[in-house]
Amino acid sequence: MLWDLGSVLMFMVTSLVIIGITLLIAKLFRRDNPTEEKLTSYECGEDPVGNPWVQFNIRFYVVALIFLIFEVEIVFLYPWATVFKEMGFFTFVEMMIFVGILLVGYAYVWVKGDLNWVLPKPKYTADFDYSNVPRFKKPDAEKARKLQAVE
Amino acid sequence: MDYFIQIVTDLLPGLDGLPVWLVIPSIMFMFGALIFTGISIYSLIILWFERKIAAHMQDRLGPMEVGGWHGWLQTVADAVKLLLKEDIIPAVADRKLFKLAPYIVFLAAFSVFAVLPFSDKIVGSELNIGIFYILAVSSIGVVGILMAGWASNNKWALFGSMRSVAQLVSYEIPIGLSILVVVMSVGSLSMRDIVMAQDGGIFNWMIWQNAPFNFIAFLILFIAGTAETNRVPFDIPEAESELVAGFHVEYSGMRFSIFFLAEYANMLAVGIIASTLFLGGWQGITGASSAPGIGLIWMLLKGFLIVLVMIWFRWTLPRLRVDQLMYVCWKVLVPISFINMVGAGIWIGLSS
Numbered sequence: 001m002l003w004d005l006g007s008v009l010m011f012m013v014t015s016l017v018i019i020g021i022t023l024l025i026a027k028l029f030r031r032d033n034p035t036e037e038k039l040t041s042y043e044c045g046e047d048p049v050g051n052p053w054v055q056f057n058i059r060f061y062v063v064a065l066i067f068l069i070f071e072v073e074i075v076f077l078y079p080w081a082t083v084f085k086e087m088g089f090f091t092f093v094e095m096m097i098f099v100g101i102l103l104v105g106y107a108y109v110w111v112k113g114d115l116n117w118v119l120p121k122p123k124y125t126a127d128f129d130y131s132n133v134p135r136f137k138k139p140d141a142e143k144a145r146k147l148q149a150v151e
Numbered sequence: 152m153d154y155f156i157q158i159v160t161d162l163l164p165g166l167d168g169l170p171v172w173l174v175i176p177s178i179m180f181m182f183g184a185l186i187f188t189g190i191s192i193y194s195l196i197i198l199w200f201e202r203k204i205a206a207h208m209q210d211r212l213g214p215m216e217v218g219g220w221h222g223w224l225q226t227v228a229d230a231v232k233l234l235l236k237e238d239i240i241p242a243v244a245d246r247k248l249f250k251l252a253p254y255i256v257f258l259a260a261f262s263v264f265a266v267l268p269f270s271d272k273i274v275g276s277e278l279n280i281g282i283f284y285i286l287a288v289s290s291i292g293v294v295g296i297l298m299a300g301w302a303s304n305n306k307w308a309l310f311g312s313m314r315s316v317a318q319l320v321s322y323e324i325p326i327g328l329s330i331l332v333v334v335m336s337v338g339s340l341s342m343r344d345i346v347m348a349q350d351g352g353i354f355n356w357m358i359w360q361n362a363p364f365n366f367i368a369f370l371i372l373f374i375a376g377t378a379e380t381n382r383v384p385f386d387i388p389e390a391e392s393e394l395v396a397g398f399h400v401e402y403s404g405m406r407f408s409i410f411f412l413a414e415y416a417n418m419l420a421v422g423i424i425a426s427t428l429f430l431g432g433w434q435g436i437t438g439a440s441s442a443p444g445i446g447l448i449w450m451l452l453k454g455f456l457i458v459l460v461m462i463w464f465r466w467t468l469p470r471l472r473v474d475q476l477m478y479v480c481w482k483v484l485v486p487i488s489f490i491n492m493v494g495a496g497i498w499i500g501l502s503s
Contacts, residue, residue: 003171007179007276008265008284014183015261019254019409026234026405039242041305042400048243052306060317063477067320070485074327078283081334084496085503092500096493103489115481117474 062114073102154272155182182275186264194415197455198226201462208466236404241304244401248302253402253409255295260413262288263420268342270433270446281342282330285424286323289379292413293319296398299410303401311397314387314473321480322378322385328488329368329375332495333357333428336365346432353436358429361502364495369429371488373457376421378480380414383465387473418458426453 041048080095109115159178160166166174199214203221206213218224240249263285265275278284293316300312334340336357337348349356358369378385381397389397399410426432430453433439433446440446471479 003175004276004278007175008262008278010176010179011183011265011275012258012262014180015187015258016254017180018184018187019257022409023405026238030235030404031237033237034239036242038239041241041243041303042395043306044395048305052243052304052309053301054306054309056310056313060313063317063321066481067324070324071327074324074331077327077331078334078340081331082338082340084335085338085499089500092496095496099489099493106485110482115477117477 059117066109066114069102069105073099179275183261183265186275187261190261190264190412190416190419193419194412195226195230197415197418197458197462198229199223200459201465202226204459204462205466230408233404233408238404238406239401241401243304245302245304248298249401250406252295252299252302253406253413255298256292257295257409257413257416259289259292259295260416260420263424264416266342267420267423268346268427268432269423269450270444271439273447274342277341277343280340282334282345282424282428283340286327286330289417289420290319290323292417299402300398303398305401307394307396308398308400311389311394311400314394315381315389315398318381318385318387318476318480319379321477322375322484325371325375325480325484325488326379328485328492329371330428331492332361332364332368335492335495336361336499342427342432346427346434349431349434350439352438353431356429356431361495361498364491364498365429367487367491368495369425371484371491372425372428373460375480375484376425377461377464378476380417380421380461382418382461384468384471385476386470387476418461419454422454422457422461423450425457426450 041052043049076098077095080091084091084095155178156174159181199222202225203213205211214222214225216222216225217228240246266278266281266284268274296312296315296319300308300310300315303309333345337345339345339348345357357365359365381389387394394400399407402410427450433450435445435449440449
């Protein structure tokens with residue numbers, strides 16, 4: 001077992017060494033003549049504008065979080081899957097409870113709209129029209145006139 | 152691995168006296184070099200093949216000049232051209248990360264091959280957690296892609312890499328869940344055990360067992376595998392028309408070709424993983440053969456068949472939008488693969 005893992009490590013090292021050798025060979029053959037214009041960032045032929053390290057969409061972060069939860073779940077599922085056949089029905093039910101808890105979270109994320117790449121417009125923004133909500137209905141005109149008359 | 156030690160010690164009798172900690176690494180190094188050569192030759196062939204297929208699908212001829220017969224030397228000429236190209240690192244780039252990124256991307260693509268069983272005996276390392284190792288190691292590529300995009304200091308590269316990372320990370324979940332179905336029906340994580348469980352002809356292959364759950368798992372693995380390799384229709388990170396080339400815009404020459412090699416190595420890896428898990432691995436249509444060469448031929452045939460279907464996809468289907476990409480993963484493939492997994496669990500539990 002230890003030698004198996006060791007040979008896998010050696011395989012990885014091999015790939016790095018071979019890539020290094022390939023790049024070294026390329027370095028020997030290629031020409032190297034940098035100019036100022038060559039070394040600018042590519043931006044469709046124009047001079048680059050602003051800093052490229054811009055703020056990006058927060059959705060990427062949400063996807064990363066959801067992925068992390070699922071991936072940890074899958075890591076736990078694999079050992080279970082190897083013994084699942086021998087252990088029978090009881091482990092299956094147990095794992096279904098585990099998966100079920102995750103699926104509740106998944107359903108929550110789905111309903112909250114975090115799985116939509118383009119977020120729907122939030123319902124209650126500053127320009128939300130409150131007059132359509134029954135609770136906030138404006139007092140009708142007659143009532144307002146009566147109130148004015150009393151005053 | 153033992154088979155290789157035997158072959159090499161037959162060829163070099165002096166190796167017998169050396170200590171084991173020297174023999175195994177050197178043999179593994181040779182095996183790695185062999186696989187690297189194989190991947191290089193395969194990608195030269197498959198690139199030419201892809202261009203020809205694409206051309207004929209679009210009623211063109213494709214490369215016809217270089218090398219005489221149907222331009223068969225075209226990709227070799229391209230490789231030589233890439234070798235001689237100037238290597239440009241932008242002045243504003245983060246040089247260390249920029250140089251490190253191709254290594255990591257290629258490492259992730261390449262180290263999968265260490266446990267893939269090419270035949271009964273031709274296998275780098277018979278890890279008893281083979282398929283789990285593949286899942287773990289193939290996610291390292293995400294780091295390299297993010298590194299490449301960030302270090303380039305280019306807007307397109309950064310956006311391309313962010314999209315690519317989101318895509319790779321998302322599609323790993325359906326892949327994990329569909330591989331799980333196979334692990335459940337075999338009860339082992341070792342690639343050898345998985346192939347051995349499909350012994351005896353085409354109808355014992357994993358794809359037909361636990362009908363219909365394994366078949367659905369195969370389809371999910373195939374679709375998500377296409378997405379993992381950034382192929383059309385899931386190639387939004389590399390969309391030429393909007394992101395020029397995604398995370399490798401700034402790379403040129405040999406560094407660019409390493410990214411390219413990694414992509415094609417990934418395609419072959421997906422093909423071989425899918426055929427090991429579902430299509431009987433090195434076993435032929437009528438059953439396993441004792442000669443190692445025949446197993447290798449079967450394995451490569453199945454792998455190439457899946458790569459060819461991926462190429463067919465590329466020239467048939469239009470590209471998805473980035474929000475559709477996420478929709479397909481999170482709202483279609485993930486629920487289906489969960490239901491599939493539970494269904495397979497019930498089926499296996501009832502039938503055993």
